[in-house]
Amino acid sequence: MMFMTRRLLALAGVLVVSSFLVFAAMYAAPGSPENFLVQGRTVSPDVLAAIREQYSLDDPFFVRFWNWLTNVLQGDFGQSLANRQEVGDLLANRLPTTLMLVLLAAIVIVVLGVGLGIGAGVRDGIVDKVVLLGSNLGFAVPTFFAALLLMSIFSVGLGWFPVFGSGTGLLDRIWHLTLPALALALPSAAVVARITRTAIREERDSEHSVMASARGVPAMLVLRRHVIRNSMLPVSTIVGVHIAGLIAGSFVVEYAFTLDGLGTLLVGAVQRKDFAVVQAIAIILVAAFGIINLLVDVLYAAIDPRVGTRRSK
Amino acid sequence: MGPLGSIAVGFVALVVLGALLAPIIAPYDPTIGSVTQRYQGPSMAHLLGTDQAGRDIFSRLLWGARSSLTGPLIVVVITAVFGTTLALTSVWWGGIVDSFMSRVLDLLFAFPNLLLAMLAIAVFGPSLTTAALALSIAYIPYTARVIRSTAMRERNLPYTRSPQLQGISGVTITTRHLLPNVAPLIVTGATINFGFAMIELAALSFLGLGVQPPQADWGLMVSNGQQSLLKGYPAESVLAGLCIVLTVAALGYIGERLGGRAAAGRKA
Amino acid sequence: MLDIRGLNLAIAGEHSSRQILNNVSITVDSGEAVGLVGESGSGKSMTLRSILRTEPRNARVTGSITLDGIDVLALRGEPLRLMRARDVSMIAQNPHAVLNPVLPIRQYLVEGMHDAQGLSVRSARLRAGELLEQVGIDHVDRVLGSYPHQLSGGMLQRVVIAGAIAGRPRLMLADEPTTALDVTTQAEVMAILDDCRRELGMAMLFVTHDLDLAAAICDRINVMKDGVVVETGAPEQLRDDPQHHYTRELMDSRPAGVIWTRTAGGAE
Numbered sequence: 001m002m003f004m005t006r007r008l009l010a011l012a013g014v015l016v017v018s019s020f021l022v023f024a025a026m027y028a029a030p031g032s033p034e035n036f037l038v039q040g041r042t043v044s045p046d047v048l049a050a051i052r053e054q055y056s057l058d059d060p061f062f063v064r065f066w067n068w069l070t071n072v073l074q075g076d077f078g079q080s081l082a083n084r085q086e087v088g089d090l091l092a093n094r095l096p097t098t099l100m101l102v103l104l105a106a107i108v109i110v111v112l113g114v115g116l117g118i119g120a121g122v123r124d125g126i127v128d129k130v131v132l133l134g135s136n137l138g139f140a141v142p143t144f145f146a147a148l149l150l151m152s153i154f155s156v157g158l159g160w161f162p163v164f165g166s167g168t169g170l171l172d173r174i175w176h177l178t179l180p181a182l183a184l185a186l187p188s189a190a191v192v193a194r195i196t197r198t199a200i201r202e203e204r205d206s207e208h209s210v211m212a213s214a215r216g217v218p219a220m221l222v223l224r225r226h227v228i229r230n231s232m233l234p235v236s237t238i239v240g241v242h243i244a245g246l247i248a249g250s251f252v253v254e255y256a257f258t259l260d261g262l263g264t265l266l267v268g269a270v271q272r273k274d275f276a277v278v279q280a281i282a283i284i285l286v287a288a289f290g291i292i293n294l295l296v297d298v299l300y301a302a303i304d305p306r307v308g309t310r311r312s313k
Numbered sequence: 314m315g316p317l318g319s320i321a322v323g324f325v326a327l328v329v330l331g332a333l334l335a336p337i338i339a340p341y342d343p344t345i346g347s348v349t350q351r352y353q354g355p356s357m358a359h360l361l362g363t364d365q366a367g368r369d370i371f372s373r374l375l376w377g378a379r380s381s382l383t384g385p386l387i388v389v390v391i392t393a394v395f396g397t398t399l400a401l402t403s404v405w406w407g408g409i410v411d412s413f414m415s416r417v418l419d420l421l422f423a424f425p426n427l428l429l430a431m432l433a434i435a436v437f438g439p440s441l442t443t444a445a446l447a448l449s450i451a452y453i454p455y456t457a458r459v460i461r462s463t464a465m466r467e468r469n470l471p472y473t474r475s476p477q478l479q480g481i482s483g484v485t486i487t488t489r490h491l492l493p494n495v496a497p498l499i500v501t502g503a504t505i506n507f508g509f510a511m512i513e514l515a516a517l518s519f520l521g522l523g524v525q526p527p528q529a530d531w532g533l534m535v536s537n538g539q540q541s542l543l544k545g546y547p548a549e550s551v552l553a554g555l556c557i558v559l560t561v562a563a564l565g566y567i568g569e570r571l572g573g574r575a576a577a578g579r580k581a
Numbered sequence: 582m583l584d585i586r587g588l589n590l591a592i593a594g595e596h597s598s599r600q601i602l603n604n605v606s607i608t609v610d611s612g613e614a615v616g617l618v619g620e621s622g623s624g625k626s627m628t629l630r631s632i633l634r635t636e637p638r639n640a641r642v643t644g645s646i647t648l649d650g651i652d653v654l655a656l657r658g659e660p661l662r663l664m665r666a667r668d669v670s671m672i673a674q675n676p677h678a679v680l681n682p683v684l685p686i687r688q689y690l691v692e693g694m695h696d697a698q699g700l701s702v703r704s705a706r707l708r709a710g711e712l713l714e715q716v717g718i719d720h721v722d723r724v725l726g727s728y729p730h731q732l733s734g735g736m737l738q739r740v741v742i743a744g745a746i747a748g749r750p751r752l753m754l755a756d757e758p759t760t761a762l763d764v765t766t767q768a769e770v771m772a773i774l775d776d777c778r779r780e781l782g783m784a785m786l787f788v789t790h791d792l793d794l795a796a797a798i799c800d801r802i803n804v805m806k807d808g809v810v811v812e813t814g815a816p817e818q819l820r821d822d823p824q825h826h827y828t829r830e831l832m833d834s835r836p837a838g839v840i841w842t843r844t845a846g847g848a849e
Contacts, residue, residue: 014423021420022432029436140561142512144519145535145554152542163543187512207678214633215744216666216697225692226681233683248425252516256539267520270435278435285428305683305728 004298011290015283019072022282023065026275072283082274090265091280098261100173101250104181105188106243113189113242114235117196118228121204131193138190143249147183147256154179164258177259184253188242195238199231206230233304240296244289318570321563328560332378341369343376343529352546364534364549365541373549374556377529381557384445384523385510389503391449396456397499401491403457404464405483418454426451426509430517439522441530444514452510456502460495467494497571505568508561515557531557582784583609583632583752588644590627590808592637601627603808605644607786609752614778614785616795616816618831619805625788626674628805629754632786633671634661648752666697670745671754672774675761676737680729687725690744698748712743716773735766739773746777753778753785760790771798792831796820804828 052058059067071078077087120131155163167176203209209226213219251263258264262281269277301307331338340360346367353363361370403414421429426448433447434440468491515532517523524530526537531553538550590602602624609615617625630636632646632653646653648668656664673679680689687709694705713721716739729737738758745753758774759767775798778785789795795802796816804812804819804827812825823829 014420017420018423025432025436136566137558137562140508140512140558140565142515142519142532142535142554142557142561144516144532145550145557148535148539148542148550148554152547156543207673207675208681210635211671211673211679212681212692214635214665214671215693216662216664217692218662218696221692221696225684230681230683245425248427251427251431252520255520266431267522270431270522271439273435275435278432282424282428282432285425286423289425290423303683305685306730 003301007294007297011287011294014290015287016069018286019069019279019283020065022279023068024061026279027061027064029273029275068279072280077280078276080269080274080277082269082272082277087276087280090277091262091284094260094262094265097173097177097259098250098254098263101177101180101184101254101259101261102243102246104174104177105185105246105250108181108185109189109192109239109242109246112185113192114196114232114239116189117193117235118200118231120193120197121200121231122223122227128197131197135190135194135197139187139194141187141190142252143183143187144252144256146186147180147253150179150183151257165260180253180257180259183256184246184249188245188249192235192239192242196231196235199234200227203227203231233300236300236303237296240292240299244292244296247285247288247292317566321566324559324563325567328378328556329382331375332382335372335375335379339369339372339375341372343368343373344527352541361552362548364538365546370549370552373529373534374531374552377531377534377553378556380441380524380528380530381511381515381532381560384441384514385507387442387445388449388452388510388514389507391446392452392456392506393499393503395449396453396502397460397492397495399453400457400460401464401487401495404461404468404491405487414457418457421451421454424451426513427516430513431522434517434522439525441514441518441524444517444523445510448510448513452506455506456499459498459502463495463498464491467491501568501571504564504571508564508568511557511561511564582611582649583607583786584645584647585628585632586645586647588628588631588642588646590624590631590636590643591641593639593641598641601640601808602631605805605808605810607803607810607813609784609786611751612782612784613801614787614799616799616802617786617788617805618790618792618795618802620790623805624808625805626756629671629756629786629788632754633665633669662697666693666699667748668750669752669754670748670750672738672741672745672756672758674757676734676741677729677761679741680737682729684728685725686727686729686732686740689740690725690747693744694747708747709743712747713740715746716740716743716777717769718743733766734762735770738762738766738770742770742774742777746781746783749781749783751784753783754788755785756788757790759794792819804831 068078075088077091079085080087080090083090116131116135120128151163155161161179162176165176167173204227206226209222209230212222212226217225250261251266253259254261254263255267262284265277266281268274269281346363346369348367350359350363350367351365353359353367355362359369359371361374364370364373399414399418403411424432429451430444430447433450434443437443514523515530515535518530518532519536521536524533526533534553535550535557538546538548538553541547542550585605585607588602588605589600591598591600605624605628607615607617607628617628619625627636627640631642632648634653634656636642642654644654648664651664653664680686684692687706690709690712691702691705694700694708695702700708709725710721713724718724718736718739724732724736724740732740742758755774759771762770771794777783787795787799792802792804796819799816802814802816802819803810804825806827812819812823812828814824819828820832823832
């Protein structure tokens with residue numbers, strides 16, 4: 001419990017400091033926001049002043065940061081300069097797609113990565129060789145390249161999946177997001193598969209597994225209770241790191257499949273210097289990244305009895 | 314290294330050579346095409362055919378190797394220099410310096426790499442330099458973490474302690490004794506980080522936030538070729554993508570042989 | 582009862598194979614305690630592992646091992662499993678490695694009795710407590726609920742002994758069972774092991790590097806060097822009239838005044 005509280009406090013600290021840094025960076029950015037707003041048209045100084053007034057651009061830095069931070073804590077992320085919408089509304093519209101994409105990709109990593117890794121770990125010979133080769137190449141495939149290949153083969157070529165868009169309704173959404181999720185998960189699944197394989201092999205040769213066999217425990221039970229179960233300890237950490245990593249990877253895949261997720265919103269906002277949107281997404285992503293990493297550590301402490309006591313000492 | 318290792322080293326050498334000699338051996342200007350030459354198949358005139366703007370794909374791949382390699386090179390050099398310096402400084406001084414550095418690194422760890430790069434690009438505008446510099450900052454904690462823990466072990470061994478007792482300065486000890494001991498780690502880490510940087514920079518170019526058209530770059534070519542690919546002309550995207558995959562796989566294999574991901578400070 | 586004849590074991594390397602055991606012949610009669618003494622690396626542990634067929638995957642075993650006339654080297658699948666579960670048990674050097682770190686002690690014992698030997702879970706749980714009392718453990722319930730990392734090596738080795746006598750096997754294999762333990766608990770654990778064995782009338786093949794220790798508890802001793810049994814005899818005979826010069830060396834190299842020495846040597 002102490003551990004949880006400490007970690008949550010640390011996360012909150014990181015969030016405040018990083019939002020300050022992000023805010024400061026945007027503040028210091030060359031070029032003034034109102035110029036983007038008027039998009040090069042000549043307007044009278046009065047109009048510019050009105051705009052600066054409306055968006056409180058003339059307040060001192062710390063006042064603006066404080067206002068922004070307190071608003072964010074109340075769920076108000078401000079207004080997008082580019083399309084004059086509430087940032088909160090924009091995010092709310094985009095969030096489901098990204099969440100679903102990351103969730104599906106996480107499932108792919110667990111099922112495909114861990115599954116194939118276990119398969120390759122417990123079997124010698126051809127299965128092992130194929131998985132090993134696949135994972136050696138797979139981790140080197142950029143997600144956007146995987147996206148294009150999958151799209152051209154399964155959507156354009158075979159027509160099994162839609163080419164673009166996120167779909168409506170749950171099943172339609174899953175159908176639209178299957179290829180993106182595969183593309184997003186592929187490199188991670190490859191790495192996870194290889195690490196799982198190694199972990200399984202180490203556990204197979206571990207003395208407690210060998211001795212369990214030597215005590216006459218049936219082979220299937222040794223495999224399940226000693227080999228697979230124990231190898232999941234290191235694997236769970238790796239899977240967690242990769243699921244956290246999906247958050248950033250999802251931008252690229254969303255862009256490749258033109259999905260209406262947070263990633264495409266961020267890319268657009270970066271190109272247009274729509275700082276309110278960039279700040280909001282950055283903070284949300286840092287928070288999500290931190291929470292996933294925290295959850296992984298909690299989960300790890302729950303499945304490994306050695307961790308809890310070590311920490312409490 | 315074994316046969317696979319030799320192939321990997323050979324392939325990387327070939328790519329580097331292609332990038333260096335691009336101005337000499339590339340048959341065409343990579344940025345200029347001709348509308349009448351669109352979507353040509355492979356021929357003696359165009360070894361790998363042409364793209365949707367009638368540009369020679371082979372020439373573009375050669376020139377593309379340049380930006381695709383310089384970007385990651387910038388990243389790993391900066392990462393190695395700053396990561397090592399930070400790690401050795403904090404190990405040598407210890408105490409407050411060390412815990413302050415740890416906090417800073419933790420803060421950097423809180424940002425996904427690509428996000429950090431995109432924030433920098435939002436501020437400074439899209440370019441390869443911005444992207445590479447931002448990624449360097451994102452990678453520094455990985456390198457610093459590994460080197461710090463190794464150097465910390467070495468720091469407490471007698472061979473670094475006794476010169477200290479003899480009154481030799483910290484800088485001398487660090488550069489003469491600690492640095493050589495972490496050098497292999499730096500090299501292995503750089504090899505593996507190079508692959509990661511190549512993929513992430515290519516991704517940024519793919520998003521239109523890195524290398525800008527009409528310049529040739531592998532990530533940009535994959536993105537440029539997207540429409541052609543969907544229309545049934547896969548050459549540009551697929552060849553550029555394969556270049557990335559093979560280079561990264563080769564570097565990954567070499568890095569793995571040299572010492573593995575752990576040396577790059579990557580958990581995964 | 583146990584009859585090892587002309588046992589050879591070679592481990593296949595990448596280019597050549599390494600001979601570990603060379604024409605080893607050892608017999609153990611019912612209820613008899615037989616020692617196998619030699620330096621680490623002499624092949625003692627590998628001999629034990631061959632009896633349970635847990636030699637490394639790349640090992641090639643020839644010769645014969647019979648247990649009451651049954652050819653152990655020909656056993657596969659279920660018959661092999663039943664032999665391991667019922668007839669022969671093993672106590673290894675390092676109990677911390679033998680017990681699965683993420684399972685509580687209770688499950689270790691129940692697993693042996695229920696999953697391996699076929700007792701019902703209920704009776705296995707009941708018997709687990711009795712067994713622990715039998716090996717001199719006081720707070721039975723607390724120990725049963727503990728995880729291996731919470732117990733000392735001596736305590737764990739008692740748990741392993743409890744597991745090893747649970748099925749009342751005819752033969753117990755002990756591989757340096759006290760070497761990895763704290764000096765203060767070595768004698769205690771050894772006494773418990775010896776008592777249990779005598780009480781249940783089990784035969785034992787006892788592997789150690791310590792000739793004195795073997796002499797104290799064994800009826801007969803085999804001296805092994807470099808994978809070859811160089812001499813066999815009763816303890817007194819080896820002490821008073823060693824035939825092989827290596828036996829003499831072992832006798833002479835004993836540290837005076839110390840009965841059981843602790844070495845830092847790892848598993849063989």
